[in-house]
Amino acid sequence: MNKDPLIILIGGASGTGKSTLSKNLSERLNIIHRLGTGFVREILRSQINMQDNPYMFGFTFEPCGFKDPVEKFVKQSSYMKDAISACIDRAYDEGTSLIIEGAHIIPGLIQNKRISLTVLLYNPYLDLHFKMINGPTHFKRVISDDNFAISRKIQDWLLAEAEKYNVPVLQSSNGAKVLDEIVKLCPGY
Numbered sequence: 217m218n219k220d221p222l223i224i225l226i227g228g229a230s231g232t233g234k235s236t237l238s239k240n241l242s243e244r245l246n247i248i249h250r251l252g253t254g255f256v257r258e259i260l261r262s263q264i265n266m267q268d269n270p271y272m273f274g275f276t277f278e279p280c281g282f283k284d285p286v287e288k289f290v291k292q293s294s295y296m297k298d299a300i301s302a303c304i305d306r307a308y309d310e311g312t313s314l315i316i317e318g319a320h321i322i323p324g325l326i327q328n329k330r331i332s333l334t335v336l337l338y339n340p341y342l343d344l345h346f347k348m349i350n351g352p353t354h355f356k357r358v359i360s361d362d363n364f365a366i367s368r369k370i371q372d373w374l375l376a377e378a379e380k381y382n383v384p385v386l387q388s389s390n391g392a393k394v395l396d397e398i399v400k401l402c403p404g405y
Contacts, residue, residue, distance in 0.1 A: 222247065222313040222402060223304050223330055227321030228337035229371035230277050231349025231359075233388035234317040237337065240395050242315055245402070249307060253318025256299050257292070269295070275357065276319045277366040285366040286373045293320040301328045322374065324381035332403050336378040337388040338371055344389055345371075 222245065226234050235252060242250050257272065266273050271291045274280045282288035300316060307314035308330040323336060339345040349359050349367060359367075378385045384401060386394045399405050 219404070220330075220332075221308055221311050222404075223307060223328075223332045224313075224315045224398070224402065225321045225326065225331055225334040226315065226317040226337065226398075227323065227334065227374065227383075228319065228388065229339075229374060230275065230319055230367045231345050231351070231364075232337040232339045232371070233348060233394075234319075234337055235353040236351075237388070237394060237398070238315045238317040241398060244395060244399060245313070245405070247313040247315055249312055249314045251303060251314065251316045253296060253300065253316065253320035256296055256303070256318075257320070260296060260299060271295070275363070276370060277359070277363040279366065286370060289319070289370050289373075290322070293322050293325060296320050297326050301326055304328050304330050319370065323377040323383040333398070333401055335384045335386055335398055335401065336374055337386055337394070338375055339388050341389060342368075348388070 224241070226238055228234050238250050261272055264272060270280055271282070271288045272295060276289045276292065279285045280288050300320070303316065304314070321334065323334065339348060346364055349364060375385060386397055388394060
């Protein structure tokens, strides 16, 4: 059987459940390979210096000298798009299904015809979002109130981009229901 691999991108601001969802989705669909864009950022950082690329250093919710934190976030994500697309191409060429999750998955940014599905997660509830951003998948990072406010601003911007590019938006606080919704959206499932 010559079936194309399933390439799924899951975006959303920090603390919207992308890592947890991608783990559960990979188990449900028997997808072995998962990649977080934060790891792609770390690989790229090893090849550049901070003086020339200050926007690449720090989390997406850290302003890093930018007046508009969304501008820094977009610049960081744009720098990463070719590396993410290369991972997509490798998986496709090898016939390997892959889930890539991370805040850097901006609707409309990565234009690769091999992508099977892109979705955006969001969390409308302030208290729950704050609890999730400080959750167990990233338990060592420290989130200030200012960092959280930036994450919320990025989420609002991502929602507008999702609408512009017709990317499905799913409420992450719906747990198992979100998993079922994504599976239904996957081609061939």
